[in-house]
Amino acid sequence: MTLNEHISTRLATFGITSEIRQDTLHLTIDGNEIRIRRDEDLENAYANYRRARSKNFDANDRTYILNNSVEVPLARLDLDIFREGDDATFNGEPNRKIVIQRASASYAFAHFDSPEYAQYFKSFVHQRITRNLSSRSAKPLAFIFFRPITATYMAGGRKTPNNIKETAIEAIRACLLKLAVERRICYEIFRPRARRSISKVDSLIEPEWTIPKVTYDPNIVSFYKVARSSPFPSQSYLAYYHVLEYYFLRVSEDSLHHQLKTLLNRPNFSVNSDGLDRLISLVRKQAAQDDETEMLRKVLQRFTSEEDFIAYVANLESDFGEKLYSKKRVIFGESLEISLKEGHAISNAAKLMKHVRNAIVHSSDKYKREECHIPLSESEDVIYEIIPIVRYFAEQVIFGTATPRQL
Known part of the structure; x- marks a missing residue:
């Protein structure tokens, strides 16, 4: 032949x-x-x-x-x-x-x-x-x-x-x-990617080719572009996460500022031991509550509608044909899920994203193999599947922090 x-x-x-x-x-x-x-x-x-x-x-x-x-x-x-x-x-x-x-x-x-x-x-x-x-x-x-x-x-x-x-x-x-x-x-x-692919949920959008009427924060846009262009899911994930992390202190401190202003502006507030103790208590309580997962949750809640996020995840899972996020699965040694219920979805998402971030950045031998990420290994596929979640929140932060631009 x-x-x-x-x-x-x-x-x-x-x-x-x-x-x-x-x-x-x-x-x-x-x-x-x-x-x-x-x-x-x-x-x-x-x-x-x-x-x-x-x-x-x-x-x-x-x-x-x-x-x-x-x-x-x-x-x-x-x-x-x-x-x-x-x-x-x-x-x-x-x-x-x-x-x-x-x-x-x-x-x-x-x-x-x-x-x-x-x-x-x-x-x-x-x-x-x-x-x-x-x-x-x-x-x-x-x-x-x-x-x-x-x-x-x-x-x-x-x-x-x-x-x-x-x-x-x-x-x-x-x-x-x-x-x-x-x-x-x-x-x-070369290592072939798992047959299940999320690429179809990130299809190109035909643009309207109009000039946006807002100005986006150039710093977080830089992180976003690195995430979009990286060939490595783990590095892409971290760059998207940096968009969220960029506002950790700003959102957390803003919440504290409002509480302090409320206390200080009360007509009966006095600069005495009792008043100062209450001020110190507010600051200490804020510091005690603000671990990184909590700061992440506050950023997500500030810029995202939980109802819209739930709908987004439901649509993702509909496209995949399986409950990739809302069903418990072991990810880097911990069983996690995103409950598609208001009051739970964003908190669950914050816990999931923080856990994946830790798995990427911690390579110490104190961790078991299933608890940390090794670049270019099968764990890249796990991270690849979580990227639609972290990218969604990163985009909401970029849009939510934009300012009107003079035309």
Whole structure:
């Protein structure tokens, strides 16, 4: 079977009709005919792929074992988009090698044949090959395939070691640290996100393109932009939390100011022992009550309607199809929930957000593994699911602290 024939057969499982004419693949997608031009290099690589004596693609982590090599996808962590190519080769004994570069053609074919490809075709390939339909030129065959940056561990020799995958992962991680230290190039082994995704609740909004008539606090807007742009859920979470934390003292002290003014402005107030004791009692009581969770709750109550927040959470859970927030679940070692009842929702949300914040910032060995967050681990997924809550409150604070602007 030729590569074009194989592609034609595979795409037919997605309802894509195709025809091969003079070595050119003609696809019919959404009523449009799209030509895919031949690639001799990929055809030769496919012939070698079919002859491989041993190969296995793991759809769970997208690792690929071919004979005595292991190829794993990498996720780029730094944002230096102007940096030149990061291809690198590490040599070791006996006859071991790790190569970081664009994924091999064999990896691309293995991914193409895996269950993972169906979602990849829907999310990326369909749009890629149907873009610019007005052009009459044929699309590159490479458009069909997934070829991320990968790290390939080669053990040397013909015999495949029993623990080759574990050995490869350890060696690759060590090389990635070496790259980060010596070349400031930061990669991490790619870890697929859990199937449950909250991205659909954060879809883009078509703007009205009108100039806002208010001025937003530039400091908290800066935190918000960092949160929006961070590729790491944990760092994004902390930046959103900083928007709330920015007003902890201001809101707490404002409450105390009102209580003190009420006391001092009473006609019968006297600057004597009794009056001063009452002043001291107010200040001490305020200080005793204002732990961080309580200060967070006060900020949330100042800028948010609890009724609106309850409706927001209910809509989120409706979109997810499950009670992700209002049902008790263990999060970083503690059972938490947001009760969707007035008088409880905001207090529960404050407790949840403070607990997650603590899990992110505390890495001391006094904490158990399930009680703290490790960057780039599965706990990023837990934080990712809480982000819609902290982002909602951050936006309410930004809107609530805006001031009218002279036009």
